[in-house]
Amino acid sequence: MAMDIGADGQSHKAHRSRHSGASAKKKTKARNKEHNSDQKQQNPKAFAFRSNAKAKRLQSRAVEKEQRRLHLPVIDRSYGELPPFVVVVQGPPQVGKSLLIKSLVKHYTKHNLPEVRGPITIVSGKQRRLQFVECRNDINGMIDAAKFADLALLLIDGSYGFEMETFEFLNILQVHGFPKVMGVLTHLDKFKDVKKLKKTKQRLKHRFWTEIYDGAKLFYLSGLIHGKYPKREVHNLARFISVMKFPPLSWRTSHPYILVDRLEDVTPPERLQMNSKCDRNVALYGYLRGCNLKKGTKVHIAGVGDFSLAGVTGLSDPCPLPSAAKKKGLRDKEKLFYAPMSGLGDLLYDKDAVYININDHFVQYSKVDEMGGTTNKENKRDVGEDLVKSLRAVKSPIDEKLEKTKISLFSHNGRKRRKAIFGDGVDHSNLKSTDEENEGDEDDDSDNDNDEGENDRSNEDNESCSGSEFSDGDEEDLKSEGTVHILYSTVHM
Numbered sequence: 001m002a003m004d005i006g007a008d009g010q011s012h013k014a015h016r017s018r019h020s021g022a023s024a025k026k027k028t029k030a031r032n033k034e035h036n037s038d039q040k041q042q043n044p045k046a047f048a049f050r051s052n053a054k055a056k057r058l059q060s061r062a063v064e065k066e067q068r069r070l071h072l073p074v075i076d077r078s079y080g081e082l083p084p085f086v087v088v089v090q091g092p093p094q095v096g097k098s099l100l101i102k103s104l105v106k107h108y109t110k111h112n113l114p115e116v117r118g119p120i121t122i123v124s125g126k127q128r129r130l131q132f133v134e135c136r137n138d139i140n141g142m143i144d145a146a147k148f149a150d151l152a153l154l155l156i157d158g159s160y161g162f163e164m165e166t167f168e169f170l171n172i173l174q175v176h177g178f179p180k181v182m183g184v185l186t187h188l189d190k191f192k193d194v195k196k197l198k199k200t201k202q203r204l205k206h207r208f209w210t211e212i213y214d215g216a217k218l219f220y221l222s223g224l225i226h227g228k229y230p231k232r233e234v235h236n237l238a239r240f241i242s243v244m245k246f247p248p249l250s251w252r253t254s255h256p257y258i259l260v261d262r263l264e265d266v267t268p269p270e271r272l273q274m275n276s277k278c279d280r281n282v283a284l285y286g287y288l289r290g291c292n293l294k295k296g297t298k299v300h301i302a303g304v305g306d307f308s309l310a311g312v313t314g315l316s317d318p319c320p321l322p323s324a325a326k327k328k329g330l331r332d333k334e335k336l337f338y339a340p341m342s343g344l345g346d347l348l349y350d351k352d353a354v355y356i357n358i359n360d361h362f363v364q365y366s367k368v369d370e371m372g373g374t375t376n377k378e379n380k381r382d383v384g385e386d387l388v389k390s391l392r393a394v395k396s397p398i399d400e401k402l403e404k405t406k407i408s409l410f411s412h413n414g415r416k417r418r419k420a421i422f423g424d425g426v427d428h429s430n431l432k433s434t435d436e437e438n439e440g441d442e443d444d445d446s447d448n449d450n451d452e453g454e455n456d457r458s459n460e461d462n463e464s465c466s467g468s469e470f471s472d473g474d475e476e477d478l479k480s481e482g483t484v485h486i487l488y489s490t491v492h493m
Contacts, residue, residue, distance in 0.1 A: 081321060083287040084121050084129035085246055086259060088145045091155030092163045092417070093137060096186045096221070096229075100155065101132050103229045107238050109336045118341030119261040119286075121319045124242050129319060131259070131287075135169070142169050144302045146176040148259050148289075150246045154183045158200060158220075159190040162207065162420035170211055177249040182217045183208050184237070189223030256293040258286040262340045281310070 018024045049055040089097045098116045105113045108122045108130075120132045135145040146152075152173060154166055173179065185204060191197040205218050219237050221229045228234075262285040271278050293312055300306050319338035 081317070082129075083289050084131035084319075085150040086119075086131045086133060086148050087151045087153060087241065088133050088135050088149040089153045089155065090135035090142070090145065090165075090169050092157065092165045095155045095157050097134050097155055099224075099227075099229065100153070100184065100186075100221070101134060103234045104132065104238055104241075105337065106228060107231070107234050111337060113339070113342060115342055118339070119259060120342055121261065121338040123319060123322065123336045124238070126322055128242065129321065130241065131261075133259070137165055139168070140303065142172050143176075145169075146172045147302075148252075148257065149173070149179050151180045151182065151241065151244065154181060156183060156185050156204065156208075157187050158185040158204065159187045160417065161204070164418040164420055167211070167420055177251060179249070180244060180246060181212055182219065182240070185218065185220045188220055252290050254291060256288060256290040256297075258284070258288055258293075260284045260286045261338075262286075285315070 049058075089101055091097050101116050101120065102113045105111065105120060105122060108124055113120070116134055118133075122130055122132070124130045133145065133149075135141060146169070152169070154169070156162060156166060170181070173181065185201070188197065191200065201220065208218050209216055217240060219233070219240075221233050221237075223230075225231075264283045264285075265280055266283050267278070267280045293309075295309055295312050297309050298306055299309060319335050
């Protein structure tokens, strides 16, 4: 070992530079950079990709970067606080739409939603609000929902497969700008075999990618826990919704439109007493989206017609974003939700509210026996007295009961599902669990008859509906932020 003898006569160990480790690699890299003798540059074939998956991934990433450079940037001209993003939950009946909305509301607000009626506005973050809307299953409801949806959640029954409602709604979305779409598979707890469940997920996922694009998000919701979906699965879905970016569509940014979350009939009572079928004055409340709206503009109400605005009033935001301002009192709490039609949130009093007086003879009092009063059991009541009391306990007269009665000409045995049969020769909707397969040998004849009927139903033509929903607003008389109170006149109810 080499020794170095210093001036003081002591021997010191000679310094040896490192030949391995991070510092040695750094020095070698710097030395090669100076002499331009990098091994990867001298012999690139020796450092080529050894994995096909890695080469494919890097190639697709390079193509995506090139396409992102070629596309023109979309300019978002909105300013101030953005209105809530609309999330439309669509799917066939009995697939779990209302339950999914209740689970998401429970995740965001920690409150239980009693029922799903109308738009439900919640605060999902410091700079974002969401508005959940349940889509109807008829063609008119799908067309209306496609016009204002920022994100569409397509619910699919995993134990049954794709149904025609899903593909009908996808075709309608393509006509209206095709907003963001995500899929959700439900009823996966009906599968008992793990292998069959895995194959079913892969088959449905690839079919879903065929309709939208490769890599489209598809979430899985398994069984229920205490009447709700599992918290971890709902958390994953809510996280993707909270961070998703919604590109502005050109038609919506250039036309004002409002998704009504509450309405009131402000027709004078004197006019209603003179003519019960007179034209009504209706006040509609909602967030203004798109461009500005001015008084006297012609607007279109879906399913009703074209009308003129009698007045437009800006109101305070019922569900504002969380602010960093100091609160003045304990009552100044942050409101995390606003659902006036679902019975969730604070009760709002407007200037158009009126009191309702109920006459005493319309009030149904409880019986003495039900209130726990003492009655003389020995004195039996007369039959005539019982008849009179039963007539007095009637809640509605006979004429009103006759108006509410309906005559059913066809038996209601429940809805009949329409299977989605594709031209690739594979029936993606005929996905049954193992329990259903065990019973399939006994019902072969009945299954063949059902398949013929469902094939006939799948070939039916879809109805179409066209029309303009929005109207132009040239002058900027109102900012497109906050809630808007609109009076529609001459609306015939």
